[in-house]
Amino acid sequence: xxxxxxxxxxxxxxxxxLHNLIEQLTHSESFxxxxxxxxxxxxxEQALSLLNRLAEVQQKVKAQxxxxxxxxxxxxxLQQLQVEVAEHPLIQEYEYSREAYIALVRQVNQHxxxxxGLDFASLTxxx
Amino acid sequence: xxxxxxxELTPTSVxxxxxxxxxxxxxxxxxxxNFVSAYNHFLxxxxxxxxxxQLRQKQEQIRNQHLSTPVSEADQAEIKRLEQIxxxxxxxxxxxxxxxxxxxxxxKQGDTLSEALGLDFAGVCRRGGCCG
Numbered sequence: 401x402x403x404x405x406x407x408x409x410x411x412x413x414x415x416x417x418l419h420n421l422i423e424q425l426t427h428s429e430s431f432x433x434x435x436x437x438x439x440x441x442x443x444x445e446q447a448l449s450l451l452n453r454l455a456e457v458q459q460k461v462k463a464q465x466x467x468x469x470x471x472x473x474x475x476x477x478l479q480q481l482q483v484e485v486a487e488h489p490l491i492q493e494y495e496y497s498r499e500a501y502i503a504l505v506r507q508v509n510q511h512x513x514x515x516x517g518l519d520f521a522s523l524t525x526x527x
Numbered sequence: 528x529x530x531x532x533x534x535e536l537t538p539t540s541v542x543x544x545x546x547x548x549x550x551x552x553x554x555x556x557x558x559x560x561n562f563v564s565a566y567n568h569f570l571x572x573x574x575x576x577x578x579x580x581q582l583r584q585k586q587e588q589i590r591n592q593h594l595s596t597p598v599s600e601a602d603q604a605e606i607k608r609l610e611q612i613x614x615x616x617x618x619x620x621x622x623x624x625x626x627x628x629x630x631x632x633x634x635k636q637g638d639t640l641s642e643a644l645g646l647d648f649a650g651v652c653r654r655g656g657c658c659g
Contacts, residue, residue: 417545417552418636422643424545427537431644502651504539505644508546509652515550516559521652523630524637 425508430501437497440490447490454481558625558632565618565625572618582609 425431441447457478464470485491512520553559569575589602613619641648 411556414552414556414636415639417549418639421542421545421549422640424537424542425644427535428539428542429536430539432536502646504542505646505648506652507539507543509648511543511546512550512553515547516554520550520553520633521637521649523633524640525649526634526637 421508425505428501428504430497430504433497434494434501437490437494441494444490447488450481450484450488451491454478454485457481553636556632558629562625562629565622569618569622572616575613575616575618578609578613578616582606582613585609 457474461470461474461478464474509519509521585602585606589598589606592598592602614623637648
């Protein structure tokens with residue numbers, strides 16, 4: 401085994417390569433679309449209000465489930481809000497762009513993993 | 528909507544090329560090289576492999592027996608003895624040390640990646656989702 405490679409003599413190269421990877425990822429179309437969709441969502445009061453109402457009703461129904469039977473009215477309200485959220489164009493765009501961005505991040509992991517012969521993401525996990 | 532200039536965006540091919548370059552540098556780190564070397568040494572170490580084989584055989588035997596009877600004290604003692612021999616082997620200790628060093632490096636890199644990308648890198652790439 402050779403422990404004296406030039407790269408080992410300069411561990412900063414690894415950080416440099418990582419920052420280059422981050423730079424390319426954060427300038428990708430997927431990342432830009434996600435940031436744009438996120439911004440659109442944050443600027444839309446109706447969409448934010450819808451998400452807040454959904455979170456409130458979800459919490460209420462969860463608490464009711466833990467203490468007994470949830471009210472039918474609240475369950476109906478929850479289902480209705482879930483449909484409204486799923487159909488909201490800005491929320492849809494956000495979800496879609498987030499999925500696309502995650503798909504790119506997964507591709508990056510696959511490429512690194514193929515090169516090193518180990519699942520890179522698993523190595524990075526803190527247990 | 529915050530506008531972005533499509534001409535300034537990085538094509539996916541360039542992103543993936545930077546991933547390959549990163550992997551190339553990662554492979555040349557002391558931690559990765561030590562891990563590969565220690566792993567190969569561990570695979571070639573006859574005592575470590577023989578003890579591991581005996582340990583697995585015993586565990587399998589106990590698992591099968593345990594379906595009908597409780598684990599005997601003698602079996603428990605035998606497992607403990609084999610584990611002790613296994614973990615005392617220099618090749619095993621070197622392999623585990625090298626693995627810990629590699630994990631420490633990768634975890635630090637993963638933390639930086641997660642923070643910069645605004646997501647849990649390991650979490651979104653978990654097995655079953657897509658990767659590896």
